[in-house]
Amino acid sequence: MKKYLPLIFVVVLVAALTGCGVSQETSDGADDSVLVFGRGSDSVSLDPANVTDGESIKVTKNIFDTLLDYAEGSTEVVPALAESWESSDDGLVWTFYLRKGVKFHDGTDFNADAVVFNFNRWMDKDNPYHQGNFPYYGYMFGGYKGDEGHVIKEVVAKDDYTVEIRLNFPQGPFLSNIAMAPFAIVSPKAIKEYGEKIGEHPVGTGPFVFEEWVRNDKIVLKKNENYWLEGYPKLDKLIFKSIPDNSARFMALQSGDVDLIDGVNPDDVTLAEKNPALKVWLRPSMNVGYLAFNTEKPPFDNVKVRQALSMAVNKQAIIDAFYNGLAEPAKNPIPPSIWSYNDDIQDYEYNLDKARELLAEAGYPNGFTTDFWYMPVPRPYIPQGKKIAEAMQADFEKIGVKTNLVTEEWATYLEKTGNGEHSMAFLGWTGDNGDPDNFLYVLLDKDNAVAPDAGNIAFYKNDELHDILIKAQQSGDIKERTKLYRKAQEIIHEDAPWIPLVHSTPPLIGKKNIVGFVPHPTGSDKFVKVEFGK
Missing domain, CATH: 3.10.105.10 (Dipeptide-binding Protein; Domain 3)
Structure with missing residues (x-):
């Protein structure tokens, strides 16, 4: 068996998105536990497996967790909901050992059955909860159950915290694929309750809990007080606000209505570099x-x-x-x-x-x-x-x-x-x-x-x-x-x-006192460690 054990660190990614806007009071620091992110457009859906657009995935990355994740600032695969994993010598069987004691936001247990439920929902078009197209699953795993090129044969719960994923043939990027944001684990209870509306009522295990969505305006997330990574997240709220015009978004940052923006006009980068109250981040180009x-x-x-x-x-x-x-x-x-x-x-x-x-x-x-x-x-x-x-x-x-x-x-x-x-x-x-x-x-x-x-x-x-x-x-x-x-x-x-x-090399501009923000090359980041410095 090829054994893959985690290094002594936990997955924590950090931020890069677009859009937000709240009151002057919130953004000017009267409440420095709320971060407003200004972005160019709204999300399409908050069901991570049913979208391909970055504006949706930016938000779902903060509501949900995946079995594996990427290290801060790179695409190195690291533990997340799975603490460790191993493969058979022929690469056809992958065994994941799950993190214990994790709860979904609705209070139900994260366990092997939840993982199996999600995979069956994605890959089987005859599954009653396969409501949508699940495009990323088809992209990354060669289609769906019954298709000639389908990579995954079956997913089995060996016990409450051990999952076996059996493949029809080896796949070189398999672990990297599993870590992708679209393969986040959603609460089975919520899927059964909301059905095809799950994209409007997202329930995960991630650092932030969905609170409100005002279409074409804002999505509000609140801190998950029971997040499995002790001491995180630092923020009490994370708000994504849509401001379609680049110049208007930069003006909202300058006026204090938002704290961080992407989708920046080139000339505004130059202006921001001259403003002592602002900071420019560059996302690694990928x-x-x-x-x-x-x-x-x-x-x-x-x-x-x-x-x-x-x-x-x-x-x-x-x-x-x-x-x-x-x-x-x-x-x-x-x-x-x-x-x-x-x-x-x-x-x-x-x-x-x-x-x-x-x-x-x-x-x-x-x-x-x-x-x-x-x-x-x-x-x-x-x-x-x-x-x-x-x-x-x-x-x-x-x-x-x-x-x-x-x-x-x-x-x-x-x-x-x-x-x-x-x-x-x-x-x-x-x-x-x-x-x-x-x-x-x-x-x-x-x-x-x-x-x-x-x-x-x-x-x-x-x-x-x-x-x-x-x-x-x-x-x-x-x-x-x-x-x-x-x-x-x-x-x-x-x-x-x-x-x-x-x-x-996409630029982002935000307030100088934002700390812990590390734009990730994938463009889909968690605001787990982000906070405002004093």
Whole structure:
């Protein structure tokens, strides 16, 4: 047996989100046990397994715990609800030894039966509590029960505090996947009580308890007085408030209405650095912002069209205008911070003449007209969606491609792009677990080019790529996986289903006296140790 014992520390992640706003009295320190986080948009749902958007996961990360978690500031897997774990020599059986004495917020016991209940809910479409699409489960574990590529065979409670997860075949990133926020353990009692409404009544074991949700305004969480990590959390309340406009959010911080913000305009970083009352944090870069072509729709089913548009975008000019130096041009779907990054690949050069030639070869000598979908909310990788879209719109027009800018409310945008209703669309990804699989398989494999919750919104399908990604997924040899992922990036670059735009280093700005805040590279953090200094 391969034994994995915890180091002498406990999982505690810390913060990075968006949105908040409360009274001047609260934020100015009259009540220094309440932190208000200003963010760009509301959550879609607070059922962690049924969402993929960062604004939802930022909140659920503070309500729920996972079996495993990531160390502060990195994607090293560490204990959480499971204190230790071990695997069989063939990697097909994983045994987790659970933390004892933990309670859900509704007072019920966390135990092995609760873990089994959650896994069965996620993976079995015939389970009565499988109410929703559970997209992340399908992304990370090869589909659902009965699917050919499904990784997990069964989950069994060996006793009250021992769980065995049996696999159909080994999975290289298995532990990293288990630690992801979507696989948080929800109270079975609450699921049975609220059914498909559980996303409005979240009940976990995490450091904060759900108190109130005013749609498109704020989500209020209160301290879990019985949290299993003794002495934490430090805050009595954590409030996420939605302020869609970046400038308005920064003004709310300056006026004391909020304590911490993300989705920051580049110029505001410079202003904040000059303000002695404020502090700037930089989240470690592990993301990509991209323009996806819907390869199932003409003219984007033609690789020469996709390559032509790739040559028409001046990425460096976009970074200079909208990122204040806190980004680098992207040439691959994974960022340089992810192992197996293929730096040998040469990006498509910015060459308008060559772009026009390729369009003519594709049968569009005079260009064409299409819709261009842009995100309505600031994201870490695309902080000003409309303005960046307008800059790219001007680039495309230089080669005869005219675009109509389109957007939707955030939840609707995600729904429609996941359903393939777009022609080309902005989206991006912040890595969930530090593994290349989390980018390449989730975002570009044919398994995930399936409506209504496509992770692969390019609807790009390449059988050679699929075989490589599955082989890499099932290998435990990091050298072999690295070689396979480098080849995968070559295939993707040639087929150009995306224009990878940037890898950003997202800034956050907050009050100088905030302590214990360490932005996590996944963008999904717990405010367990955060407090206000004196």
